[in-house]
Amino acid sequence: xxxxxxxxxxxxxxxxxxxxxxxxxxxxxxxxxxxxxxxxxxxxxxxxxxxxxxxxxxxxxxxxxxxxxxxxxxxxxxxxxxxxxxxxxxxxxxxxxxxxxxxxxxxxxxxxxxxxxxxxxxxxxxxxxxxxxxxxxxxxxxxxxxxxxxxxxxxxxxxxxxxxxxxxxxxxxxxxxxxxxxxxxxxxxxxxxxxxxxxxxxxxxxxxxxxxxxxxxxxxxxxxxxxxxxxxxxxxxxxxxxxxxxxxxxxxxxxxxxxxxxxxxxxxxxxxxxxxxxxxxxxxxxxxxxxxxxxxxxxxxxxxxxxxxxxxxxxxxxxxxxxxxxxxxxxxxxxxxxxxxxxxxxxxxxxxxxxxxxxxxxxxxxxxxxxxxxxxxxxxxxxxxxxxxxxxxxxx
Ligand code: FAD
Ligand code: DHB
Numbered sequence: 001x002x003x004x005x006x007x008x009x010x011x012x013x014x015x016x017x018x019x020x021x022x023x024x025x026x027x028x029x030x031x032x033x034x035x036x037x038x039x040x041x042x043x044x045x046x047x048x049x050x051x052x053x054x055x056x057x058x059x060x061x062x063x064x065x066x067x068x069x070x071x072x073x074x075x076x077x078x079x080x081x082x083x084x085x086x087x088x089x090x091x092x093x094x095x096x097x098x099x100x101x102x103x104x105x106x107x108x109x110x111x112x113x114x115x116x117x118x119x120x121x122x123x124x125x126x127x128x129x130x131x132x133x134x135x136x137x138x139x140x141x142x143x144x145x146x147x148x149x150x151x152x153x154x155x156x157x158x159x160x161x162x163x164x165x166x167x168x169x170x171x172x173x174x175x176x177x178x179x180x181x182x183x184x185x186x187x188x189x190x191x192x193x194x195x196x197x198x199x200x201x202x203x204x205x206x207x208x209x210x211x212x213x214x215x216x217x218x219x220x221x222x223x224x225x226x227x228x229x230x231x232x233x234x235x236x237x238x239x240x241x242x243x244x245x246x247x248x249x250x251x252x253x254x255x256x257x258x259x260x261x262x263x264x265x266x267x268x269x270x271x272x273x274x275x276x277x278x279x280x281x282x283x284x285x286x287x288x289x290x291x292x293x294x295x296x297x298x299x300x301x302x303x304x305x306x307x308x309x310x311x312x313x314x315x316x317x318x319x320x321x322x323x324x325x326x327x328x329x330x331x332x333x334x335x336x337x338x339x340x341x342x343x344x345x346x347x348x349x350x351x352x353x354x355x356x357x358x359x360x361x362x363x364x365x366x367x368x369x370x371x372x373x374x375x376x377x378x379x380x381x382x383x384x385x386x387x388x389x390x391x392x393x394x395x396x
Contacts, residue, residue: 005017007031013156015105068099158284186266207246
């Protein structure tokens with residue numbers, strides 16, 4: 001078999017890349033270890049930046065997003081039993097859109113299949129090889145057990161943090177910058193209308209909590225837990241009791257509505273950046289190259305931003321022009337490091353660090369008060385949260 005771009009992974013990065021390439025008349029094959037149903041049901045991110053929405057719209061992918069996405073003009077920061085609104089619209093003129101990653105993935109898969117795109121689900125033994133030649137190859141065994149070798153002009157490693165592509169970059173060329181955090185998030189999806197008009201990021205002495213949503217009838221909530229916590233220790237009742245406690249507003253009639261839990265899981269947290277994002281004719285995009293803790297809602301948006309840079313770079317490469325491919329890592333890194341800093345900043349401002357001393361706790365309080373009372377500080381949060389359309393320090 002032959003294709004122009006072999007894509008490993010049918011997450012948001014791989015699927016969107018395949019679509020953006022098709023718009024440029026470039027064919028690709030996407031291989032994915034999971035089933036289509038699994039990819040469409042995997043509960044993950046929920047917030048699209050202003051620029052991500054625009055990109056999806058410009059790429060003809062926003063039919064359902066425009067009908068069902070919920071535009072949000074701000075968030076609440078809660079601490080010391082008080083809730084403060086950060087008004088993105090007033091501070092930056094921009095908004096974000098609540099539209100789940102599951103829906104982005106469903107839209108992308110449907111669009112690729114309608115247009116005759118080639119996605120192979122439930123593959124095994126994916127391999128990428130001959131990456132430092134002009135004809136790299138992608139090998140996989142399809143769902144029926146047949147082994148394939150696809151000769152490509154380029155390979156895109158969109159296979160997430162645990163994928164096989166990043167480890168193919170020789171260790172002596174790869175620089176990894178990494179930090180772990182002493183906590184994790186327990187996330188639930190609940191069949192209950194949201195108890196809030198905007199997301200609530202709550203700092204509480206028991207730990208952080210986040211109230212998000214998926215639709216007018218479905219809520220998404222998160223609790224900070226220990227990194228080695230087992231989901232078996234958290235009955236639905238215990239989760240709701242703890243959420244109730246961390247969102248409580250003393251003296252107010254506000255209360256958290258509870259309902260049936262549809263899904264629950266625990267996610268560890270880390271900051272991780274690997275460079276270069278390219279080795280020969282293999283290019284990494286999304287979680288394959290970088291991970292952020294979820295507090296800034298950036299992971300999905302970074303994956304979208306990477307492939308928006310990669311699609312034209314591959315188009316040029318296929319026409320013998322290497323400038324954009326050569327600039328790929330540096331172009332992505334400006335945004336990746338801004339998001340990595342913002343995600344670290346939101347995370348450390350809002351979580352309770354086990355064993356934190358009085359100094360650390362007081363600095364955290366001071367930062368929360370500053371962001372909630374200074375227009376300059378709130379504008380910085382709003383600008384980072386809604387996205388970075390003007391982020392461009394380097395010359396093209
Ligand atoms: P992925 O979505 O991970 O897609 C990679 C794909 O590659 C997967 O489908 C995988 O099955 C496939 N794959 C892996 N190995 C192979 C192989 N060998 N062969 C073929 N296919 C392969 N971000 C937020 O902003 N907010 C959140 O609340 C949030 N929650 C998250 C919860 C979890 C459990 C995780 C893991 C991530 C979360 N994120 C969140 C981050 C966000 O969802 C990711 O940044 C986003 O999914 C990145 O997209 P991607 O396409 O790069 O990678
Ligand atoms: C969601 C996840 C996040 O990490 C975040 O910061 C905001 C919202 C969500 O899943 O809705």
